[in-house]
Amino acid sequence: MSLRTLPLLVINMGGEMLYILDQRLRAQNETDDKALRGFWSEEDRKRVLNDIVRTMFSKAFLEELMKPQDLYSHKALRCVLTRLAHTSIMRLNPASMDRLYDLMTMALKHQILLCPRPRDFLLISFNHIDAIREMVTDSPSLVNQINDAQRQIIEMYTPLSDGELQLMRQTLLALFQDFHIRVSIFLKEKIQNPDGRFVLSTSGPVPHGSEVPGLIRWFNSRGREVRRREFPSGGCYTSAVREGSFDISGDRVTRLGKNKYSATSAEDTRTSDTSKNTSKAKQESVGPNPLAKEELNLLAKLMGGMEVWSLAQADTGIRVNLFPTDEDDGGISVGTDEPSFGVINIQATKDHQANTELTRIAAEFTEQQDQPEGPSNKGDDLLAMMDDL
Amino acid sequence: MAKMYHKEKSIQIKSSASALYNNLSVLRIAPRCLTYFTVVHANVVNMVSASWDGLNYSHRQLQSKEGNVATSSSLIMQAAWCVLPSRDLLVLTSQKGIQMYESDGSIMVYWHALETPETPTAQAVFARGIAAVREKYICVGVSSGSVLVFDVPSKGSNITLSEVLEEHTEAITDMASECSGSMECIADLVSADDSGLLCVWKSGGDFQLLNKIPGFDTSCSSLKLWKGTVIAGYGTGQIRLYEGVTGILHAEVNAHARWIYSLDIAPFTGLLLSAAEDSLVRVWHLTITPETNSVEIEHLYNECVTDTQICGAKFCDGDGYAFAVTGYDLSEIIRYTQA
Numbered sequence: 001m002s003l004r005t006l007p008l009l010v011i012n013m014g015g016e017m018l019y020i021l022d023q024r025l026r027a028q029n030e031t032d033d034k035a036l037r038g039f040w041s042e043e044d045r046k047r048v049l050n051d052i053v054r055t056m057f058s059k060a061f062l063e064e065l066m067k068p069q070d071l072y073s074h075k076a077l078r079c080v081l082t083r084l085a086h087t088s089i090m091r092l093n094p095a096s097m098d099r100l101y102d103l104m105t106m107a108l109k110h111q112i113l114l115c116p117r118p119r120d121f122l123l124i125s126f127n128h129i130d131a132i133r134e135m136v137t138d139s140p141s142l143v144n145q146i147n148d149a150q151r152q153i154i155e156m157y158t159p160l161s162d163g164e165l166q167l168m169r170q171t172l173l174a175l176f177q178d179f180h181i182r183v184s185i186f187l188k189e190k191i192q193n194p195d196g197r198f199v200l201s202t203s204g205p206v207p208h209g210s211e212v213p214g215l216i217r218w219f220n221s222r223g224r225e226v227r228r229r230e231f232p233s234g235g236c237y238t239s240a241v242r243e244g245s246f247d248i249s250g251d252r253v254t255r256l257g258k259n260k261y262s263a264t265s266a267e268d269t270r271t272s273d274t275s276k277n278t279s280k281a282k283q284e285s286v287g288p289n290p291l292a293k294e295e296l297n298l299l300a301k302l303m304g305g306m307e308v309w310s311l312a313q314a315d316t317g318i319r320v321n322l323f324p325t326d327e328d329d330g331g332i333s334v335g336t337d338e339p340s341f342g343v344i345n346i347q348a349t350k351d352h353q354a355n356t357e358l359t360r361i362a363a364e365f366t367e368q369q370d371q372p373e374g375p376s377n378k379g380d381d382l383l384a385m386m387d388d389l
Numbered sequence: 390m391a392k393m394y395h396k397e398k399s400i401q402i403k404s405s406a407s408a409l410y411n412n413l414s415v416l417r418i419a420p421r422c423l424t425y426f427t428v429v430h431a432n433v434v435n436m437v438s439a440s441w442d443g444l445n446y447s448h449r450q451l452q453s454k455e456g457n458v459a460t461s462s463s464l465i466m467q468a469a470w471c472v473l474p475s476r477d478l479l480v481l482t483s484q485k486g487i488q489m490y491e492s493d494g495s496i497m498v499y500w501h502a503l504e505t506p507e508t509p510t511a512q513a514v515f516a517r518g519i520a521a522v523r524e525k526y527i528c529v530g531v532s533s534g535s536v537l538v539f540d541v542p543s544k545g546s547n548i549t550l551s552e553v554l555e556e557h558t559e560a561i562t563d564m565a566s567e568c569s570g571s572m573e574c575i576a577d578l579v580s581a582d583d584s585g586l587l588c589v590w591k592s593g594g595d596f597q598l599l600n601k602i603p604g605f606d607t608s609c610s611s612l613k614l615w616k617g618t619v620i621a622g623y624g625t626g627q628i629r630l631y632e633g634v635t636g637i638l639h640a641e642v643n644a645h646a647r648w649i650y651s652l653d654i655a656p657f658t659g660l661l662l663s664a665a666e667d668s669l670v671r672v673w674h675l676t677i678t679p680e681t682n683s684v685e686i687e688h689l690y691n692e693c694v695t696d697t698q699i700c701g702a703k704f705c706d707g708d709g710y711a712f713a714v715t716g717y718d719l720s721e722i723i724r725y726t727q728a
Contacts, residue, residue, distance in 0.1 A: 001464055001484065001515065002513050004511055068510055068511040113717075116647070117624070117648070118624075161559065161583050161584065161606065162583070162606070162608050162624050163559065163562065163582075163583025163608035163610075163624070164560075166608065166610075170408045170409060173407070174407055174408065174431060174464065177408075177430075177431070177718060178405055197696050200668050200695075200696045202646075202667065202669070206646045207647065209607070209625055210626045210627075210647070211626070211627065212643060213626060213643050213645055213646050213667075214643060215642070215643045216640060217641050217642075218640045219637075219639065219640065219641070223638065232691070233691075234669060234691035234693060235646060237646050
């Protein structure tokens, strides 16, 4: 369908990922577990975020994304986001990345679905970009990078018609179709139902450019209104609020796309998959993927310029739980044929031993480069494992 | 107030409905006491045949096609039955082309490939908007704004592209042909695009443009044409009633709070169905008197499909006694019948 969707998809998903990583790394400092506390310092956290943002908003990366092309498959998208996360010193194992991806996916699906009109998806993207800019505000060069990227986005998307933007939205909805993963914070805030479907309100302001339903007007042949009549609209709508700003900065008005994780705990980011995995698997198996080559080209480009952690390093892995929770957490009860609601921990390793699939792929593309050590003195022998899956 | 319609047992489909305009098509086959439904999911069309006694359901899935490849991952934009005097054909439009099948989906009788540029441009390529016109035409819209007119013989697969109409410059969203059955109507076909422009046509060996009704830069996503009146549903949630030949606006309805995805008319009674992303289906009554040039529209009924962005809504019969609804991410066809 739409060939322009990829840049916004990656920026929005990347934004959600940064929200979650930022929040979880901060939480490390507040944990009761002495073994964990202080492992990810403020400086470490900022460095992780800066590294990811630097890649995400790099000219080469964005240029690749902005070429007219179909959306990537979930598999390829996950690869790209994992690689983005790994441009920092942080390492996420595949299971953790899966869970992080589920969270990002559902957050974005919610935003796209609830978007009052297709053009508002740009405002949602700008909310993400604004928040990212805040995160790296200490680094003027990064802020400039983000501003440049945002100018490109504005130039590319604001001239599009509502119909073209709706096509983009429909393309994204197709990507997220059949995903019904339940997320604690969404269930708690009553924006998601127990069956995984999102709550759609029939009240509130109408989108900018629409009228409150409930009125019929008749006109004569000269275009003058001659009669009007009301009808019961069955909802509780109010007039549209003011339009959000499509500039580099400004009040976006919508809250969609803002950081919902700042006040959350690990509890809130638990996920439970209601869908039979077959429906997601089916998406991947739809025909031979003609994009495989393009996706790998992008990854190669990314990895070519990126540091690749040497595989030969001794095992000094330090696993840190991004989402520590109590062991006897009851979880939310679900229907009998649903998988039980377990606690999912996302494990982030500050690790010089790359053991992810991507690094294996990287090895196929680029030569291994020797890397300067990261801040590995931070308690190399510190082990914090809380596995209660 | 007594409810006008009540909910019936839903029909389960093999996969969920995609978020596409007009994503439900219904064909009633009276001699066999069957109704066919189609719902698009990505690159597949789910087809269900339901017996009127509610006892028998049979399913079939049709896939999109690409060149010589039998199955393709190219996404389907729309599927609709075209009812012609001599035959019914099921038409599928996708990113690659147009497929036409016998009405039960058993045999593909025609394939038309869309021209795709060698290097991808930012403009998406796809076909969308399907209408059967008069005795022998099937018209299909394209993302470039072209309308392809196919000449369909009364049987066999000798279908030919007879004309390409080039009035629109934005992607075609929907098309509708006159459905009142009256031979007195001058306008046979109306086409709409992303800018809201409506083109009104008279069919023939050469289609004749009767009128161009400008849009207000608001996409018109669903269209009907009944007794010479164009009924158009827009992204702003409004419905407008225009006189086709003159372009005069008769009425404007602030109908929905979100983008309208589907309109349908029951031609024998003038019942109008509208459905949108706001989870609401509304039933209206239209009275059109061409002699006095009067158009009356009255609101009759609302149905809220909770937590669902509706993408298809159609009457199951010409009187509007029953209607069916599909929604994004829903794997069922919800049905309602008059109480």
